[in-house]
Amino acid sequence: MMNLVNFTNIDFDQLFGMNDNTNPLMMLIWILPIFLFVFYGQRIQLFVTSNEINKVIKKLDGFRSESRTELINYVKNSLNPNNDPTKKIDQFLDYFTIMPVDMDPNGIVDKVRHTVRSREDYTREHVKLLSPEINDFELTKVQTLLEIASSLQMIYKIINHMYLTAKKQNNYPLILPLQMILPFIMEQAEAMRDAISPFKLGQPVGDGIGPMVVGKMMLNSPKESIAFQTSLAKIDFEDRKLFLLKAEGPGSTVGRPADALESLVSDNKLDAIIMVDAALKLEGEESASIARGFGAAIGGIGTERFQIEAIATSHQMPIFSIVVKQSVKEAITLMTKDIADTADNVRLQLYDMIRENTKPHQSIAIIGVGNTGGIPQ
């Protein structure tokens, strides 16, 4: 007869040596992990964290190649290029910009503006060479898609570099800042990935709320080009003269509002500037909420804002702003219903602001700031 083990009669105290403090095996079982975590704790953490980061980097790599493929396919299918554009596009994606030295900050804004505009001009001219039939509308789309693809490429390269350096050096503290910034980086990268489709289809994005508000006010009035990719219309409102400025839509561009304002003040006496723009909301703030304020509401690298502030200061004009709050993702992806629904309310608040802050017979510049993709005037 086979003897069956009686599992109901196990003495756990005896098994784990709880009654016997001198059991050497049990001493090892308790003490070994302590030594293991003291000496190899960081390495274990490095292993766990690097596995998580590796997954995110694979995702970033996917975004990068997806945006590159989308761009190449768009150029091939929509623009009838002379030759295969792949090599040329790959060259564009690797282009870098070296910002001017700022040890002596005197004149740095002009230098930055010059560097950034030179890059834009270079890209524009070379995109034109891809296809002889390309029109301005398509050109701005390809430029924007190129910016998205090269930004995603740059993000991937930097994050991958930080990760590989930390891993190569087996340096856990080096991987910590990477772990901390990754959620923010991923938020931006996912937003950029989602931005490809609306820009390709010529749909308005959240950032376009400013041009949308001002563009509607410009309808049925004669328009003129006042600066590069920037449109001007003049209308009368309750005995005041309004100079309406926005980027020239429906191409995907932000125009050059500061140059336009400079040109405007050289020929006209302005009494105030009102800017309408999208603004990044703080966590907890409601999306599509409207806020009014003082000062130049314009994002970007800072050169446009500097120029607008300089013009306002030299002509002693106040700058008022109305902003529509939104997240990073909402700003660069297809405009949400909530944001689109605020347009009429923003326009009413803009009229209120004009009435409250200016007098009849005064002249006011109204600037609709933001990307005007899918928004004509």
Next chain:
Amino acid sequence: MNFSKTKITVAFTIEKCPKCNALQKRKFSEGDALFAASSKCTSCGEITSIEKIFGETLDE
């Protein structure tokens, strides 16, 4: 098993009739641009203009 629903964003176009102010919602079609002339108004036959283009996120 994956229980999370995939979210997709669908683009819509709102057309507004300048005569009777009737609003009509339809799916976005390529070439639509804000303020551009669009289809005929279903109520009065006037040519509508595109008032809004926006995206709505739906669970798949």
